[in-house]
Amino acid sequence: MADADLLAEIAALRAELAAQQRTIPALPSENDGQAIRWQPWRQAPEILAHVDLACAQCAHPGPPLIAFGLVEERRPVIRYQASRCPACQEMTVYRRDHPKYGMPGTRLVEIAYHPPQTPPASTNEETNPHA
Numbered sequence: 787m788a789d790a791d792l793l794a795e796i797a798a799l800r801a802e803l804a805a806q807q808r809t810i811p812a813l814p815s816e817n818d819g820q821a822i823r824w825q826p827w828r829q830a831p832e833i834l835a836h837v838d839l840a841c842a843q844c845a846h847p848g849p850p851l852i853a854f855g856l857v858e859e860r861r862p863v864i865r866y867q868a869s870r871c872p873a874c875q876e877m878t879v880y881r882r883d884h885p886k887y888g889m890p891g892t893r894l895v896e897i898a899y900h901p902p903q904t905p906p907a908s909t910n911e912e913t914n915p916h917a
């Protein structure tokens with residue numbers, strides 16, 4: 787392998803590593819003054835990921851990654867959750883509300899959003915001068 791090829795490969799690997807380090811958005815450490823302790827990101831089980839597992843932003847086939855955030859009440863309780871695309875890093879953070887009245891179940895209230903960090907894969911609008 788020529789030196790130039792090797793240098794190019796090193797540069798590509800460095801860029802890839804920098805992208806990985808840069809692109810994972812930070813999860814909020816607190817909300818409304820309540821400290822949140824996040825569990826590690828994991829692949830979403832299909833039952834939690836709704837019907838379509840693919841990313842609407844970059845067409846990554848999925849599944850998305852999810853993380854649960856615990857707060858200390860009388861005991862640690864899962865009160866927050868976040869979902870993130872492993873490709874474009876679009877991330878949404880939700881508070882899990884449990885209404886005392888009405889329909890049972892968990893209501894997700896969005897508290898933070900990080901837009902995708904890669905352009906959409908399915909359109910060429912930005913490179914098309916006639917768009």
Ligand SMILES: [Zn+2]
Nearest residue numbers: 841844871874
């Ligand atoms: Zn995506």
